[in-house]
Amino acid sequence: MTTLPASTEKKLGLVIDLDTCVGCHACVVSCKGWNTENYGAPLSDQDPYGADPSGTFLNRVHSYEVQPTEGPAQLIHFPKSCLHCDDAPCVTVCPTGASYKRVEDGIVLVNETDCIGCGLCAWACPYGAREMDQAAGVMKKCTLCVDRIYNENLPEEDRQPACVRTCPAGARHFGDLGDPDSDVSQLVAERGGMDLMPEQGTSPVNKYLPPRPKDTWEEVDILAPLLEPVAPEADGLLGWLDRTLGKVGGK
C-alpha cells in the first residue's frame, strides 16, 4: 500500500549549502551518469544533438538573483532534487503502489516494474523532483543513490550519493537528519537550515542552508576630501566656450 509510514527509523537526506554552491553543475552530471548506468531505466535524452534537446534529470541547478533592499544583488546557485519528504504527497497519490517511502531509512523510491507512467506523482510534487522518462515511460526520481550508499563493493568513501561525492565545493552533505547528533543535523542547527515551500505541508527531509550574510557595503574613500573640485566655474577660453555654447544651445 502506498500509504506513508507513520515514522521511519532513519531520515537519510541531503543538506545543501547555498552559500558554498558555485553552480558548476558537476552534481547534475555525476547524477545523470550514475543513474543512467546503474539502478533502473536509464535517464534518456530526446534529440540530444538536435535543435530541440531535452532529457530526464534527477537533479537540476537553478540560479537566482536576489536583490536586497540595499546593496548589490546576490547570485545564488540552487541545486534541486527530491527532498524525500516525511509527508510525501507523491507517494499517496500513486494508484499502483509503485511509489513508496522506505521505513528503514525514509528514502522515497519508485518500483519501476509497477509504474504505469500516469504522471500523477509528478503533479503532486511541488518541487518538480519527479520526471517521467520519455523513452521508458516510467517515473524517475532521486534514489539518494540507494545503490551506492549501502554498496559494500565500493570503497567506503564512495558510499554516498554521487552528487555529494563529486561536489568540488563541499556544498552538499549527506546523512541521517532524524538523528539530532549527526553531522548534518548539527550543520542544520548551526546554520539555520530551512525547508522549501513549508506552506505545502510536505515536511521535507532535505534542508537548505541559507547564504551567510554578506559584508556591509559602505563607500569609504579617504582621498575624497582632498579631491574636491578646485574650479567650480570655468574661466578663460574654456569659460568663453562654455558661455557661448550655452547661448547657442539655449542652456
Place this chain on the structure above:
Amino acid sequence: MHPAPSIIVFTVLSGLGFGLLTFLGLGIPTVFGGVAFGYFTVAYLLAVIGLASSAFHLGNPQRALKAFTQWRSSWLSREACLSVATLLVMGIYGAGLVFFNTKLSTLGLLGSLLSVATVFATSMIYGQLKTVPRWNSWTTPALFVTLSLAGGALLAGQIVFTLAFLVLAGLLQIVAWILGDGRFELAGSTQQTATGLGSIGTVRHFESPHTGTNYLLREMVHQVGRKHAQTLRAISLGLMVILPVVLLWLGVNYVTVGLAAISHIAGALASRWLFFAEAEHVVGLYYGKR
C-alpha cells in the same frame, strides 16, 4: 497544466456516461427491452471510451491492472475500482431491464450511487492536489459531479432535471472561475517561499538549469491559451449552459434536445480544456513562471 486531449476527452465523456447511468439506475426513465438496450449502450460507450482514452495517457498501459490495488490511499486507484464496480453493477441491472423485463431497483440504486462516487473520485484526482491551488478547492468535485448529472439528465431526456442541473452547473462554473482566480495567491506559495531566499530580498530567476525545455515545463507550466481565457470562458458557458437552456425552453423535441446535447458537450469540452490550461502548478515558481 498541459491540457492533454486524452484527459479532457476522458473526464468529459466518462462524466457524461456515468451521469446517464446515475439516472438509469434510479429508473428515470424506467425503460425495458430494446429502448433500455439503446440507453445502456450510449452510457457504456461514453464511459468506456472515456476510460480507454485515459489509458492513452499512460507511459506503460500494459500494467494498468495494478492501478486497482491502492484504493486505500489513492484517488486515481479509487476511481479505477469505482468505475469498474459501477459498470459491473449497472451491467447486471441493465441486463435485467433489457433481457428479462425485470427492474432490480436496489441494484439500480447502488449503481446510481456508484456512478456519482466514480465521478467524485475522478474530480478528487485533481481536487486533492495542493500543488495546483486552482483545483485544490471544493468547487472541483462540486462542478464535476453537477456537470455529470446535467449531461446525464440531458442524455436521459429528463428536461426538468436537465434545466435544474444545467443552471446549477453554470453557477458553480462561475463561482469556480472567480474563486479559482485567487486561489494561487491564497495558497501563499511564491518565489520567495519556493527558494527560501525571501529573507534576503526579492528573488528573480536568473538562469534556467538547462537551455531547452523539460518534462516539468511541458507538463506543468503550460501557458498557451491563457490570454484568451476570458473569451473561452464566455464561449464555454454559452455552449455548455446558456444555449442548451434556451433550446430546451423553446421546445422539447428530438431536434432541440439533440442540439442541446451537442452544444453542451462542446461547451463542457471547452470548460475542461480551460480547467487544465488555466491551472497553475507551484513548480513554475522555480522557473520564474506561472
